[in-house]
Amino acid sequence: xxxxxxxxxxxxxxxxxxxxxxxxxxxxxxxxxxxxxxxxxxxxxxxxxxxxxxxxxxxxxxxxxxxxxxxxxxxxxxxxxxxxxxxxxxxxxxxxxxxxxxxxxxxxxxxxxxxxxxxxxxxxxxxxxxxxxxxxxxxxxxxxxxxxxxxxxxxxxxxxxxxxxxxxxxxxxxxxxxxxxxxxxxxxxxxxxxxxxxxxxxxxxxxxxxxxxxxxxxxxxxxxxxxxxxxxxxxxxxxxxxxxxxxxxxxxxxxxxxxxxxxxxxxxxxxxxxxxxxxxxxxxxxxxxxxxxxxxxxxxxxxxxxxxxxxxxxxxxxxxxxxxxxxxxxxxxxxxxxxxxxxxxxxxxxxxxxxxxxxxxxxxxxxxxxxxxxxxxxxxxxxxxxxxxxxxxxxxxxxxxxxxxxxxxxxxxxxxxxxxxxxxxxxxxxxxxxxxxxxxxxxxxxxxxxxxxxxxxxxxxxxxxxxxxxxxxxxxxxxxxxxxxxxxxxxxxxxxxxxxxxxxxxxxxxxxxxxxxxxxxxxxxxxxxxxxxxxxxxxxxxxxxxxxxxxxxxxxxxxxxxxxxxxxxxxxxxxxxxxxxxxxxxxxxxxxxxxxxxxxxxxxxxxxxxxxxxxxxxxxxxxxxxxxxxxxxxxxxxxxxxxxxxxxxxx
Ligand code: SF4
Numbered sequence: 001x002x003x004x005x006x007x008x009x010x011x012x013x014x015x016x017x018x019x020x021x022x023x024x025x026x027x028x029x030x031x032x033x034x035x036x037x038x039x040x041x042x043x044x045x046x047x048x049x050x051x052x053x054x055x056x057x058x059x060x061x062x063x064x065x066x067x068x069x070x071x072x073x074x075x076x077x078x079x080x081x082x083x084x085x086x087x088x089x090x091x092x093x094x095x096x097x098x099x100x101x102x103x104x105x106x107x108x109x110x111x112x113x114x115x116x117x118x119x120x121x122x123x124x125x126x127x128x129x130x131x132x133x134x135x136x137x138x139x140x141x142x143x144x145x146x147x148x149x150x151x152x153x154x155x156x157x158x159x160x161x162x163x164x165x166x167x168x169x170x171x172x173x174x175x176x177x178x179x180x181x182x183x184x185x186x187x188x189x190x191x192x193x194x195x196x197x198x199x200x201x202x203x204x205x206x207x208x209x210x211x212x213x214x215x216x217x218x219x220x221x222x223x224x225x226x227x228x229x230x231x232x233x234x235x236x237x238x239x240x241x242x243x244x245x246x247x248x249x250x251x252x253x254x255x256x257x258x259x260x261x262x263x264x265x266x267x268x269x270x271x272x273x274x275x276x277x278x279x280x281x282x283x284x285x286x287x288x289x290x291x292x293x294x295x296x297x298x299x300x301x302x303x304x305x306x307x308x309x310x311x312x313x314x315x316x317x318x319x320x321x322x323x324x325x326x327x328x329x330x331x332x333x334x335x336x337x338x339x340x341x342x343x344x345x346x347x348x349x350x351x352x353x354x355x356x357x358x359x360x361x362x363x364x365x366x367x368x369x370x371x372x373x374x375x376x377x378x379x380x381x382x383x384x385x386x387x388x389x390x391x392x393x394x395x396x397x398x399x400x401x402x403x404x405x406x407x408x409x410x411x412x413x414x415x416x417x418x419x420x421x422x423x424x425x426x427x428x429x430x431x432x433x434x435x436x437x438x439x440x441x442x443x444x445x446x447x448x449x450x451x452x453x454x455x456x457x458x459x460x461x462x463x464x465x466x467x468x469x470x471x472x473x474x475x476x477x478x479x480x481x482x483x484x485x486x487x488x489x490x491x492x493x494x495x496x497x498x499x500x501x502x503x504x505x506x507x508x509x510x511x512x513x514x515x516x517x518x519x520x521x522x523x524x525x526x527x528x529x530x531x532x533x534x535x536x537x538x539x540x541x542x543x544x545x546x547x548x549x550x551x552x553x554x555x556x557x558x559x560x561x562x563x564x565x566x567x568x569x570x571x572x573x574x575x576x577x578x579x580x581x582x583x584x585x586x587x588x589x590x591x592x593x594x595x596x597x598x599x600x601x602x603x604x605x606x607x608x609x610x611x612x613x614x615x616x617x618x619x620x621x622x623x624x625x626x627x628x629x630x631x632x633x634x635x636x637x638x639x640x641x642x643x644x645x646x647x648x649x650x651x
Contacts, residue, residue: 003035006093006101013087021264022050023084025076025098028262029315031063032099033073040072040183043097043107043144046079047114047122048537053078054261055269057323058150059113062175064257072179075099075107079122079535080129088129095129104130107144108182111175112163114150117514118507118537120159123148124529127162134526136164136219140199145182145206154247154292155467155574157234158514160218161522165209168577169247169292170278172254174214181208210241214248216577217241223519223573229560231518234576246578246614251622253278253297258310260317271319271352272311274304276336280325281602281628284382284394285470285593286421289325291586292468292579295611295619296329296603296628301336305343312349321352328357329601331628333365341368354378358396363407376415376457377408384420384434388427390596393470393589398438405442409449416442416456422485423463423477423508425565432485435460436492443497457499460489462508466515467574468581470589476512476562479505506544510536512562518573521561524550582610603628 001009014020025032035041044063046053053059053076066074075097080088088095094103104110110132112123124134127146133139136146148159149167156166167174182205189201210217220241224232236243256274263270279296280289299307308320324330340351351369356362358379366377381396382389389395405416420435439458446454462482465474477485482505493500514521527550528543535541551558566572568587575583585607589599599607606612612619612632619632 001092001094001103003096003101006096006103009091009093010101013084013091013093017084017087018081019050019265022078023080023098024264025101027264029259030076030099030261031067031074033067035073035100035102038071038073040109040179041102041107042066042072042074042109042111042179043077043104044074045077045104045110045112045123045126047112047119047126048079048535049081050078050263051265051267053113054263054267056113056115057257057273057275058115058171060257060260060273062111062113062171063261064259065172065175066179069176069179071183073099075102077104077126077130079126082535082541085125085129094131095126105132105143108186109179110144110146112146112148112150114148114152114159116537117152117158117511119152120514120525121529121533121536123159123162124526125534135161137161139164139202141202143202145202145209147178151289151292152515154288154577154579155515155517156216156577157218157223157519157573158517158521158525160519161526164206164217164219166216166218167214167248168216168245169214169579170250171248172250174212174248177212178209178215181205181212207238207240210238213246216245218519221576225518231571231573231575233571234573244576244578247292247580249295249580249615249618251297251618252626253299255303256299256307258307259314260311262315262317269321270317271321272308272315272317273321273323274307274311275299275323276304276327277324277330279628281329282326282394283589283599283602283607285392285589286382286424286463286466287325288466288469291470291581293325294579294581294609295615297626298331298628301332301339304336305339308340308344308351312347318348319350319352321354323354325355326357327353327355328359328362328365329603334361337365337368355380358401358404360404360407363404363411367411376417376455377413378417378419379404380419381438382419382421383431384438385431387596388424388431390598391424391426391593392421393593393598395598398441401438402441402445405445406448409446409454414446414450414453414455416446417459418442418456419459419461421461421463422489423482425475425477427477427485429485429488432488433492436489439493439498446497452496455497455499457501458489458493460486460500460502462503462505464508464512464515467572468577468579468586470586470593472516472572472586473566473568473570473590475565476509478563479509482508504539504542507536507539507542509558509562510542510544510547513558516573517561520554520556524554524556526550527553578614580609580611580614585609606630 066072147165148163153166185205209215220238222237223234226232260272277298279293443456465471528547531546533546
């Protein structure tokens with residue numbers, strides 16, 4: 001079906017679905033280029049509904065970068081809600097891009113953003129609806145190249161059957177290189193501009209992509225297994241594919257996006273966003289984002305202020321979020337917040353600063369920004385006993401939390417949200433009871449200031465061991481153990497002023513087996529999707545029965561991937577993906593955790609995690625102040641005091 005027929009069909013379909021504005025496009029700042037006149041066409045796909053996809057910063061960055069290229073157009077596509085999916089299928093209308101209403105199959109490239117594993121089956125729904133063969137092995141020269149990137153692709157192999165090439169790491173530079181490589185090869189291969197005549201052409205493109213730093217093309221790697229089902233090795237099967245694929249990073253954060261698309265409907269985060277810092281040096285052992293986004297790089301206060309100005313001017317948003325994994329660690333946080341509060345004092349602009357440390361300085365910062373009085377103050381202590389805090393390397397004494405809570409309540413906030421995590425295999429019921437006790441103690445502080453109006457909301461997630469973290473060897477906690485811990489919290493955290501939310505154990509199990517799965521999960525994902533698994537992140541659609549049946553039919557067990565303690569010398573399905581942080585560093589950290597030993601923030605003391613040797617050249621060619629890691633010492637200067645070394649870039 002072509003664009004005019006799709007538009008005609010939409011006139012009939014859209015009045016029959018919930019929130020039709022999800023599917024119309026035409027929003028302020030969306031970019032509509034001339035399809036015929038633009039030689040390279042990319043669809044940027046977020047495999048969840050519009051409201052979530054529109055809040056994804058990664059996709060907004062790529063949309064901006066690609067649309068700035070004169071010879072490229074980038075358009076958006078999201079997963080339709082089941083009512084729209086049914087209408088599209090009934091009318092045989094393919095899934096189309098919002099900007100020009102072209103079917104997915106018409107694009108040269110489809111780029112999926114995969115921030116978390118619960119979105120995997122939505123990729124299949126979108127490819128299927130878009131008229132693109134689900135299996136990479138069934139695509140030929142007529143089909144788009146399907147790529148995927150994002151935090152859930154640092155262990156790419158569970159999705160290897162469906163994706164032609166994965167981008168490992170940060171996409172800002174590599175996306176341009178990918179587009180260039182495909183464009184050049186297409187024009188070389190074919191006399192007809194941008195048509196690939198045969199499979200050979202497609203293979204040539206994929207071989208070229210495999211040579212781009214940070215790109216993993218699964219078909220060029222073979223996986224061998226041991227008799228016990230664990231991975232023996234993953235080895236390249238063609239010349240030119242690297243033995244290990246090292247993640248891409250941008251040495252200096254590029255200018256932030258400012259022309260955000262302004263949606264017609266309310267989306268999850270209806271705001272502009274500027275990333276003030278990327279990476280985290282705290283070393284929380286469970287935190288996947290903390291490890292995979294190292295090293296820490298910061299933006300200057302001036303750049304952030306200019307970006308906020310531009311965002312307000314170009315979007316009209318009244319909310320701007322200053323994003324980072326740990327805002328309090330941004331070196332110039334005081335200066336930044338003071339400058340913003342001064343500059344926007346009498347403007348209708350709400351600035352939010354998520355991920356603040358539990359200390360009274362954070363309350364000062366939030367107060368200066370005049371943010372959060374309606375929504376509450378959020379802290380993430382994660383654990384409530386010294387033993388568990390040592391295990392996870394996140395140490396916040398009770399007194400510090402209570403003092404900060406008192407400060408928050410006394411300055412007018414009435415609600416505090418606390419995020420905890422249960423489910424570490426060494427956790428006892430006493431550790432869980434301590435969570436309830438601590439939440440009640442915080443409420444007690446609130447009552448002193450606000451009486452019955454004080455509120456403490458406790459969000460209690462379940463720990464999922466993630467690849468590339470110090471806890472990648474740990475098993476997922478048993479289902480009955482998690483239920484018992486949740487029962488305790490539900491019994492304890494009830495009544496006025498307390499609210500508890502939690503994750504259902506089956507959903508945690510899904511995340512756990514997909515996170516640390518191997519390539520054999522491809523057929524499981526496909527079968528589960530055929531059996532009705534879709535929109536897995538949505539409680540009302542989540543279908544664990546489909547997954548269990550799919551596992552059984554493939555002769556595999558979810559528990560093998562999720563609940564098995566893994567020996568220290570096991571080869572992991574993601575060992576051929578190099579995030580810069582070394583496996584032996586993570587192993588040492590895991591052993592330290594078992595012994596209850598902690599590490600300080602690595603800005604205070606570099607623990608030689610591997611980032612510097614991995615990115616030596618990049619670090620040496622980047623101004624010293626751009627990264628938080630220490631400068632690289634050239635070999636002839638090793639042994640000389642660090643303070644006597646002048647970084648190359650500063651010399
Ligand atoms: S190289 Fe050192 S400072 Fe940099 S992230 Fe690793 S441990 Fe931290």
